[in-house]
Amino acid sequence: MSEDLIIGVFALQGDVREHLAALAECDVVARPVRRPEELASVHALVIPGGESTTMSKLVEIFGMLEPIRERIRGGMPVYGSCAGMIMLADHVLDGRSDQVFFGGIDMVVRRNAFGRQVDSFEANVDLAGVEGDPFHAVFIRAPRVESVGEGVEVLSRISGGDADGTIVAVRQGPLLATAFHPELTGDLRVHALFVEMVRAAAR
Numbered sequence: 738m739s740e741d742l743i744i745g746v747f748a749l750q751g752d753v754r755e756h757l758a759a760l761a762e763c764d765v766v767a768r769p770v771r772r773p774e775e776l777a778s779v780h781a782l783v784i785p786g787g788e789s790t791t792m793s794k795l796v797e798i799f800g801m802l803e804p805i806r807e808r809i810r811g812g813m814p815v816y817g818s819c820a821g822m823i824m825l826a827d828h829v830l831d832g833r834s835d836q837v838f839f840g841g842i843d844m845v846v847r848r849n850a851f852g853r854q855v856d857s858f859e860a861n862v863d864l865a866g867v868e869g870d871p872f873h874a875v876f877i878r879a880p881r882v883e884s885v886g887e888g889v890e891v892l893s894r895i896s897g898g899d900a901d902g903t904i905v906a907v908r909q910g911p912l913l914a915t916a917f918h919p920e921l922t923g924d925l926r927v928h929a930l931f932v933e934m935v936r937a938a939a940r
């Protein structure tokens with residue numbers, strides 16, 4: 738275990754436990770983060786899936802909006818899955834009017850954009866930088882990436898079906914986001930990729 742690397746999981750709302758477990762399996766120290774003092778002690782942060790409107794309210798109540806924005810500006814690696822992807826987007830469509838976001842990734846994301854019938858669905862996707870079989874991706878009322886700016890690397894798109902070509906994973910510098918939930922399927926390759934990004938940033 739590399740005791741030196743501490744990755745926080747933003748623990749105000751969402752599937753925190755699953756991310757903590759996935760990170761622990763990747764041989765790093767994983768800790769829940771709720772307050773500014775806890776944020777100060779981690780090298781990187783995971784923002785879980787959940788409900789971004791609820792997360793937004795709690796972010797304000799716990800005084801975490803500016804501290805996290807500040808760390809993002811300072812280059813802290815962050816990985817957001819699903820609601821976490823929404824929290825990392827610079828532009829969000831169909832958010833609540835009073836909803837707040839951390840921002841950081843130059844992309845336009847639409848909340849709950851896959852339509853009622855496909856509230857939840859699964860797809861096998863290729864992921865740039867991840868070796869082996871396609872990744873089995875689980876989408877739950879997922880956001881849709883509508884466009885990305887020049888500095889954003891598209892890591893994955895859905896291939897085939899109604900959503901063919903839809904961007905579902907992106908990276909901009911130390912920031913990583915997926916519209917799906919790798920923490921729910923036991924495939925550790927996305928977390929391993931993030932840990933690698935965190936190690937690289939810490940070097």
Ligand SMILES: NC(=O)CC[C@H](N)C(=O)O
Pocket residue numbers: 785786787788789790818819820821823848849877878879880
């Ligand atoms: N599974 C998820 O994280 C869903 C995201 C949720 N629909 C939101 O807007 O925040």
